[in-house]
Amino acid sequence: MNRAWYYVVVWVLMVAATFVQVYIIESSSSATFKQVSIIVIAAAEAITAATYYQNLRYETRVLSFVPIVALLVVSSLMILSIAGGA
Amino acid sequence: MVTWSTVRTWLTTTNHKRVGLLYLGTAVFFLLVAGVTAMHMRLQLAVPDGNILSPFLYEEAATYHGLTMILWVLSPLGVAFANYFVPLQIGTKDLAFPRLNALSYWLYLFSGFVLLGTQVLPGGGPTTGWTMYAPLAGLQYSPQVGMTLGALAVGVLAASVTISSVNFLTTIIGTRVKGMSWSKLPVFSWSVLFTNALMLFAFPPLLIGIILLTSDRLIGTSFFTAIQGGSILWDQLFWFFGHPEVYIVVLPALGVMAEVISTFSRRPLFAKKIFVFELAFVTLLSFGVWMHHMFMTGINFDVLQAFSFTTMAISIPFEGVVINMILTMHKGSLRLKTPMLFAIGAVFFVILGGITGVFQASMALDEVFRGSYWVVGHFHYVMVGTTLFGLLAAAYYWWPKITNRSYSEKLGRISFVVSFIGFNVLYFPYFFLIDMPRRVGVYADLPQLWPFNLTATIGAFIFGPAIAFILLIFVKSYRDKQKTEKNVWDSHSPEWLEVYDDQSSEPEQIRTENPSPNAEKREYPESSSTPVPIIAAAGASLAVIGLSLFFPLFILGLLVILVSAVLWSMDNLHDRFADVVDTVREKWPFQSLPKEKLGVWVFMASEVVVFGTLIAAYLYIRARSDPWPIATQVHNLYIGTANTLILLTSSLLMILALQAVRRGSNTGLKAGLVGTFSLGGLFLVLKLGIEWPQEIAKGFVISGGLPQSTYYAIMGTHAIHVGIGLAGLSYLLVKAFKGRFNVQSHTSVELFGIYWSFVDIVWIFLFPLFYLI
Numbered sequence: 001m002n003r004a005w006y007y008v009v010v011w012v013l014m015v016a017a018t019f020v021q022v023y024i025i026e027s028s029s030s031a032t033f034k035q036v037s038i039i040v041i042a043a044a045e046a047i048t049a050a051t052y053y054q055n056l057r058y059e060t061r062v063l064s065f066v067p068i069v070a071l072l073v074v075s076s077l078m079i080l081s082i083a084g085g086a
Numbered sequence: 087m088v089t090w091s092t093v094r095t096w097l098t099t100t101n102h103k104r105v106g107l108l109y110l111g112t113a114v115f116f117l118l119v120a121g122v123t124a125m126h127m128r129l130q131l132a133v134p135d136g137n138i139l140s141p142f143l144y145e146e147a148a149t150y151h152g153l154t155m156i157l158w159v160l161s162p163l164g165v166a167f168a169n170y171f172v173p174l175q176i177g178t179k180d181l182a183f184p185r186l187n188a189l190s191y192w193l194y195l196f197s198g199f200v201l202l203g204t205q206v207l208p209g210g211g212p213t214t215g216w217t218m219y220a221p222l223a224g225l226q227y228s229p230q231v232g233m234t235l236g237a238l239a240v241g242v243l244a245a246s247v248t249i250s251s252v253n254f255l256t257t258i259i260g261t262r263v264k265g266m267s268w269s270k271l272p273v274f275s276w277s278v279l280f281t282n283a284l285m286l287f288a289f290p291p292l293l294i295g296i297i298l299l300t301s302d303r304l305i306g307t308s309f310f311t312a313i314q315g316g317s318i319l320w321d322q323l324f325w326f327f328g329h330p331e332v333y334i335v336v337l338p339a340l341g342v343m344a345e346v347i348s349t350f351s352r353r354p355l356f357a358k359k360i361f362v363f364e365l366a367f368v369t370l371l372s373f374g375v376w377m378h379h380m381f382m383t384g385i386n387f388d389v390l391q392a393f394s395f396t397t398m399a400i401s402i403p404f405e406g407v408v409i410n411m412i413l414t415m416h417k418g419s420l421r422l423k424t425p426m427l428f429a430i431g432a433v434f435f436v437i438l439g440g441i442t443g444v445f446q447a448s449m450a451l452d453e454v455f456r457g458s459y460w461v462v463g464h465f466h467y468v469m470v471g472t473t474l475f476g477l478l479a480a481a482y483y484w485w486p487k488i489t490n491r492s493y494s495e496k497l498g499r500i501s502f503v504v505s506f507i508g509f510n511v512l513y514f515p516y517f518f519l520i521d522m523p524r525r526v527g528v529y530a531d532l533p534q535l536w537p538f539n540l541t542a543t544i545g546a547f548i549f550g551p552a553i554a555f556i557l558l559i560f561v562k563s564y565r566d567k568q569k570t571e572k573n574v575w576d577s578h579s580p581e582w583l584e585v586y587d588d589q590s591s592e593p594e595q596i597r598t599e600n601p602s603p604n605a606e607k608r609e610y611p612e613s614s615s616t617p618v619p620i621i622a623a624a625g626a627s628l629a630v631i632g633l634s635l636f637f638p639l640f641i642l643g644l645l646v647i648l649v650s651a652v653l654w655s656m657d658n659l660h661d662r663f664a665d666v667v668d669t670v671r672e673k674w675p676f677q678s679l680p681k682e683k684l685g686v687w688v689f690m691a692s693e694v695v696v697f698g699t700l701i702a703a704y705l706y707i708r709a710r711s712d713p714w715p716i717a718t719q720v721h722n723l724y725i726g727t728a729n730t731l732i733l734l735t736s737s738l739l740m741i742l743a744l745q746a747v748r749r750g751s752n753t754g755l756k757a758g759l760v761g762t763f764s765l766g767g768l769f770l771v772l773k774l775g776i777e778w779p780q781e782i783a784k785g786f787v788i789s790g791g792l793p794q795s796t797y798y799a800i801m802g803t804h805a806i807h808v809g810i811g812l813a814g815l816s817y818l819l820v821k822a823f824k825g826r827f828n829v830q831s832h833t834s835v836e837l838f839g840i841y842w843s844f845v846d847i848v849w850i851f852l853f854p855l856f857y858l859i
Binding site: 010014024035 | 718727731742745840846847853859
């Protein structure tokens, strides 16, 4: 498959994910479900964008962990500082 | 005689040795300024009710002393030696990005002048101590404009440090000479690597804190004045930076101490691998101890207990470091020359400073020590004792290498004895001043503290002149011009063996290497001077001065920055600054990455922390706010969704543009870039031209409360990044339409794509956070 088509497919998926997020927030689900699912979708979009649009899957394996590690570390620190301030 | 040609050379240099010497001279200047400030403070404290300094002036002196020493003296001294010697140790001609190196220096210098200049403003300068705690740093308690300008000076320094850390990390990771594997890397370069990793991740939260503080002071937001944010939010942001900062200060000194002790014991460093792992452990764990500065704030006890544990744990690698050094000396053939004396003195100080620090890991003991002179004694033993003595060891050790001159060994030893005695007379009494609060200029109600304070003041007047005496030793050496041997200490470190120190020719490994056909081999030219870094730094300084004092100056500063950016892009990079690249370098585990791409990724890591900090601050505030406006009722979901689709599409067009140029299609490249630029511009038009005016018309203004402040601050930061991206796209478009990109040469397109996708990824999080949940 021409690599350009990969990116178009990725774009279609991310646009769809955005509409799914909007649908979820407009739905009558519980607030917790809405928040968790929307953030999980956002995280998946971010990792996809990093992997494909930043071409991470073609860089060294070490570098491909950078965004995931960054997400985990920053998320942990956020939770810690929020819990610490309680 | 100093000619204009000499001055111009120094103003426009990008050479790592010259930049290192500039850092060194400037740090010494600020050391003298901060030292004189300290002498005034000690004079004030010599008697219980001194009147040398008024209360305001004492607070100002304490603030200048702390800020200057930590940010403009101790850390830059390490950077000075790193600049000079890391390239020599790793076998590269210069740092990875020489112009950025010069820019870092000029930002450092000008920001220091801006800070010192705040004293002459109406109302004086900052008086909050170096920690700038909220709400003390807010408009209510620090109304003087000098507080705003002082905070912004710290912000400019943070920018300087971030640029420098990207440079050093890329240099050490990605440009080591072939054969310089990680296991062979000298321990000083290891310490510089870890120091810059700390800088990269620690300074962004400080920068964000400064921006939010400035926003509170200038445009009426309430990040640090409202209960939901307030002083604890500042504490979190500041100390997340502040604790790694102390290791940023001390790590280079530890690296030098290890080298000096090894050389003067005539033994390799004992268990070098373990030493390196200890430094790595400190680097990682330093981001997990910061709340020990907040034990008295009343926050969640269980969390504080965890930080108490991690604080005790971080003492372990330091014990290991000391053991490494002592065991190196054990059974070594010791030569007690001046560098070795200072290094041993520094080891003594790290033991004493470390022990006094571990006590404070206990919350119960910290309740007694917090805010007292015990803490002051502790951090002066580590920051001044360990760091300054370690770097003085470096100065005496490397002086013959830098200047090819010898100094009087007798005077050097005298300087050690006097400074060691003076230091201890000055700071040891602090451990008996547990009842004395910090940052207070009189203690008339505590007369029993007078003998200790008087002793400390006497110590100051021994230690201060001792430092001046050391400077005079070097001045005398320079003027005497007594030549020294090449490797006077018989060291085995690469910079002394001069394996790589030859500016006019290629290193041995590269001369014998046959680069692959794709490797671009260029000679390193003698002339690599450019005035652009100093112009850019001047623009940044003008901008912050204008932001605080006179808005047209801010606009002028931005224009100067814009002009310098254009000049920077027009610089003939490949002819003037290129080094031999890539395939002949040690870069594991990033073998496939050219240094430019590695640099961009390192920069992206710091950007992750910038936006992560902003989002963390937002979530922190929101978790404490009830009620919080419902997103869909406040913000226009249609515009938010449209902007999301716009940015996603712009990322697609950007990657398609890159694919086009890789196929050799210049038409495809231009189409992709034009599309990306158009969509980026549309994003800003929708946000700034339609959405924000609508919201402001409804009363949703930045000073209207925390929901408004957080929204505009974070969205504004993102919009600025989009704007910078459009500027970068303009550069790419000009080059594309001139036909400058082709299959072999399109690196800047790829690098920009990484940045642009990052901007998109940030929006992927901001959209749900502000428009959906």
